[in-house]
Amino acid sequence: MLVPGRVLVVGNYPDDEQESMLRFGAMLVDNLRAIGVEVDYVQPRPVFGRRAGTSPRLRKLAGYLDKFVIFPVVLWFVARRYRVVHITDHSNALYVEFAGARKTLVTCHDLFAVRGMLGDLDAARGGVSGRILQRWILRGLRRAARFTAVSDVTAHDLARLVAEPRVTMIPNALADAFVVSASAGAPAEPAGVPYFLHIGGNQFYKNRAGVVRLFNHLTQTAEFAGHRLVMAGKPPIGDFAGELAQSPVHDRIDVLITPDDATVHALYKGAQALLFISLTEGFGWPVIEAQALGCPVVTSDREPMRSVAGGAAVLVDPEDPVSATAAIVAARDIWPRLRLRGLANARRYYPAEIYPQYPAIYREIAGAYCP
Structure with a gap:
């Protein structure tokens, strides 16, 4: 059963220690709630990660299992109840197909790794597994319903990489x-x-x-x-x-x-x-x-x-x-x-100037989504 009016926000895997992305997700949820948006929050949890010990190689493998095996299944079940799903980090665009492409908003912070995979930015080229992951991310981006970008530079990169992106530029806010x-x-x-x-x-x-x-x-x-x-x-x-x-x-x-x-x-x-x-x-x-x-x-x-x-x-x-x-x-x-x-x-960049820009996008997605 759909939950009308609520937004599901998808955050990052905590064990990756991506402080800026974790902070962005937490700030988004807190400030949306402060302006009256009903928000639920979900993120990959360290299931195998808790048992991986201190070995960097085992922890990386455990993280892959948590993020790419367990969480997509969890998200598929949870997201079915929402008309709007907001993925807060473009590097998680691989979750679009599990969240429901026609109701998903993705925030893009930068697309350097994707550009590196495409040969457009040598310094961000990455290894074989990294390039496979970036192809998966790009595929997810190309299926999403809407985007926000934190700068015009990122919006421009998105326009080059995704056909006819539906993008709104909303900058980051101060804490x-x-x-x-x-x-x-x-x-x-x-x-x-x-x-x-x-x-x-x-x-x-x-x-x-x-x-x-x-x-x-x-x-x-x-x-x-x-x-x-x-x-x-x-x-x-x-x-x-x-x-x-x-x-x-x-x-x-x-x-x-x-x-x-x-x-x-x-x-x-x-x-x-x-x-x-x-x-x-x-x-x-x-x-x-x-x-x-x-x-x-x-x-x-x-x-x-x-x-x-x-x-x-x-x-x-x-x-x-x-x-x-x-x-x-x-x-x-x-x-x-x-x-x-x-x-x-x-x-x-005060929160009062930034976060009120999101609800209109949520309403647009919810209005267009017909399950």
């Missing part, structure tokens, strides 16, 4: 904790030892090695000769680890492994500026998080970072540390203004 902090206004210039901040994972496009190279150049200027760099996120690997080891100022670079939310907030508030010079992004959450906490932003003069920053950031070439350094030095005197402009831009 409530950032909204509360932003209401206090811009803080004064941070005291203590000055530092730049970078927050991000080890995906190729985060350009963490490039952040180290930029910091090397910044420390050669009179304005920033005494600064440190704090890099928060995953443990260093690959090119990033190599750049750290080779940096002439490596003793002034602090790496914080997966800091908690309170530490992240403190880092934003105490930083001279956020260095977020990604090569590309699906959205770029740290840009608006920093702005909401009064931290000046240095980001790439590329989309979607340029649009997300809303004219309230220093825009630089992420692959040219020399010109980027010159731009940062030239903008040093306007940082107090950037703090205020950043706060104003961050208001565009």
Whole structure:
């Protein structure tokens, strides 16, 4: 029996530790309920995962069983009762056929892995099993009824990969904790030892090695000769680890492994500026998080970072540390203004501005769906 008016939200497998996707799903559910949308939530559960022990290989295999064998069956039974199913992460588009293609909305964050599988993005090509999975994901995307995309860049990629996609651009929203902090206004210039901040994972496009190279150049200027760099996120690997080891100022670079939310907030508030010079992004959450906490932003003069920053950031070439350094030095005197402009831009991403855009899409899907 169908449950009229309710939406089934499909989240991510918790053992994959995809923090940003888990956060997106949790924020979506909480905020939809806050505006009166009746929502139920379901996600793959670690059944075999609980018994896999500590072996990475066994845990990966157990995760595959949980996600690709058990959960599709669970979802098929559960989703039959709903007129609208919202899959919160495009990487779970393989569930579309089990949820019911004609009533499924998929949120697309980025399509880098799919593009890598198609040979369109060499840095995201992946291995054999990864490419098989991305083909399955693309097949699911091509069957979904509707889409939301978190940026125009992602919407454009979706338009190229999916014939006539029914897509609405709805950007990511700030978490409530950032909204509360932003209401206090811009803080004064941070005291203590000055530092730049970078927050991000080890995906190729985060350009963490490039952040180290930029910091090397910044420390050669009179304005920033005494600064440190704090890099928060995953443990260093690959090119990033190599750049750290080779940096002439490596003793002034602090790496914080997966800091908690309170530490992240403190880092934003105490930083001279956020260095977020990604090569590309699906959205770029740290840009608006920093702005909401009064931290000046240095980001790439590329989309979607340029649009997300809303004219309230220093825009630089992420692959040219020399010109980027010159731009940062030239903008040093306007940082107090950037703090205020950043706060104003961050208001565009308050939950009250973002989540009310979803119900109209749900009504459209529910109205078109005839079981």
